[in-house]
Amino acid sequence: MMDWTDRHCRYLHRLLSRHTLLYTEMVTAPALVRGGALHLLDFNAEEHPVALQLGGSDPAELAKAAKLGQAAGYDEINLNCGCPSDRVQSGTFGAILMQDPGLVAECVRAMREAVDIEVTVKCRIGVDDQIAEDVLPEFLSRVGAAGCGRFTIHARKAWLQGLSPKENRDIPPLDYGLVQQMRGLFSGLHLSVNGGVTTLDQAEAFLAAGLDGVMIGRSAYHDPASVLIDADRRIFGDTAPGHTAEGAVLAMLPYIEAHLASGGKLAQVTRHMLGLFQGRPGARVWRRMLSEGAHRKGAGTALVEQALAAFEQAQAEAADSDAA
Numbered sequence: 001m002m003d004w005t006d007r008h009c010r011y012l013h014r015l016l017s018r019h020t021l022l023y024t025e026m027v028t029a030p031a032l033v034r035g036g037a038l039h040l041l042d043f044n045a046e047e048h049p050v051a052l053q054l055g056g057s058d059p060a061e062l063a064k065a066a067k068l069g070q071a072a073g074y075d076e077i078n079l080n081c082g083c084p085s086d087r088v089q090s091g092t093f094g095a096i097l098m099q100d101p102g103l104v105a106e107c108v109r110a111m112r113e114a115v116d117i118e119v120t121v122k123c124r125i126g127v128d129d130q131i132a133e134d135v136l137p138e139f140l141s142r143v144g145a146a147g148c149g150r151f152t153i154h155a156r157k158a159w160l161q162g163l164s165p166k167e168n169r170d171i172p173p174l175d176y177g178l179v180q181q182m183r184g185l186f187s188g189l190h191l192s193v194n195g196g197v198t199t200l201d202q203a204e205a206f207l208a209a210g211l212d213g214v215m216i217g218r219s220a221y222h223d224p225a226s227v228l229i230d231a232d233r234r235i236f237g238d239t240a241p242g243h244t245a246e247g248a249v250l251a252m253l254p255y256i257e258a259h260l261a262s263g264g265k266l267a268q269v270t271r272h273m274l275g276l277f278q279g280r281p282g283a284r285v286w287r288r289m290l291s292e293g294a295h296r297k298g299a300g301t302a303l304v305e306q307a308l309a310a311f312e313q314a315q316a317e318a319a320d321s322d323a324a
């Protein structure tokens with residue numbers, strides 16, 4: 001998610017879940033191919049499985065960008081056909097591509113020819129006054145025929161005029177039923193649903209209803225422990241114990257040390273950790289200590305350890321008052 005997630009966030013999320021597929025934020029093909037911004041591809045080996053999401057609409061340029069992604073070690077290349085922002089529209093990529101399934105098919109074909117790893121697409125159910133019931137099956141059919149076997153469908157339209165990107169994630173109504181219908185029409189495609197899913201209960205219900213996957217965005221960011229910690233057991237059937245949220249904090253300490261030693265700043269990592277204890281007693285003191293302290297000069301892992309101790313103290317006090 002652009003401006004929210006990055007490699008530090010994915011490192012944390014991978015500590016919480018071994019099996020969920022993680023995505024980069026959208027990286028534009030022009031930035032990689034014309035701008036040479038190869039640092040945008042940096043990631044840690046621990047993040048696997050991880051997909052590189054590309055933005056673009058020029059088949060040759062996307063093919064080059066996909067090759068760079070494959071060479072960097074990504075497990076999958078995903079094409080963004082869902083982002084509605086103005087900046088993205090002016091570059092003719094993102095959700096506006098829902099209007100041109102032929103071009104998306106060309107892009108997918110070019111990327112498939114360029115790389116051996118899987119090429120997937122994230123899309124909307126349509127844009128503006130398109131009839132989603134017509135547009136979505138045509139899109140899946142044409143892009144699927146070009147070699148995309150896996151789609152993630154954000155189950156709402158994007159309105160390209162008049163709504164901000166944020167509004168476009170909330171205002172157009174969700175139509176899960178339509179995504180479900182696509183399941184019936186395209187039995188050979190792997191279809192994941194996205195949009196408005198906040199819990200693993202909801203995710204399990206979609207899987208039980210026949211969908212192949214569920215993508216969770218904002219809730220996984222704001223409340224990563226609730227969404228990710230139980231996903232390995234509940235969704236992937238792996239019962240091996242993983243990290244608790246507290247354990248993940250401790251496991252982040254060497255990562256943070258290495259980041260600081262290479263000239264990075266504490267807040268670049270801890271900003272993704274603020275929601276780790278969401279909904280639990282002590283969550284507020286954890287969040288406050290990190291958000292107030294991480295920007296201070298010289299702030300390091302000691303702050304994270306102090307914030308964890310304060311959280312644990314608040315937990316103990318809450319347990320005592322429950323018992324009283």
Ligand SMILES: Cc1cc2nc3c(=O)[nH]c(=O)nc-3n(C[C@H](O)[C@H](O)[C@H](O)COP(=O)(O)O)c2cc1C
Pocket residue numbers: 001002003004024025026053080082083122154169194195196197215216217218219
């Ligand atoms: C700040 C922010 C940035 C986003 N950036 C991207 C992006 O780079 N690529 C993408 O496919 N979706 C992006 N999205 C959309 C999410 O992936 C997701 O489709 C949307 O939030 C709906 O799912 P959710 O209700 O689970 O969050 C972004 C969402 C947010 C909140």
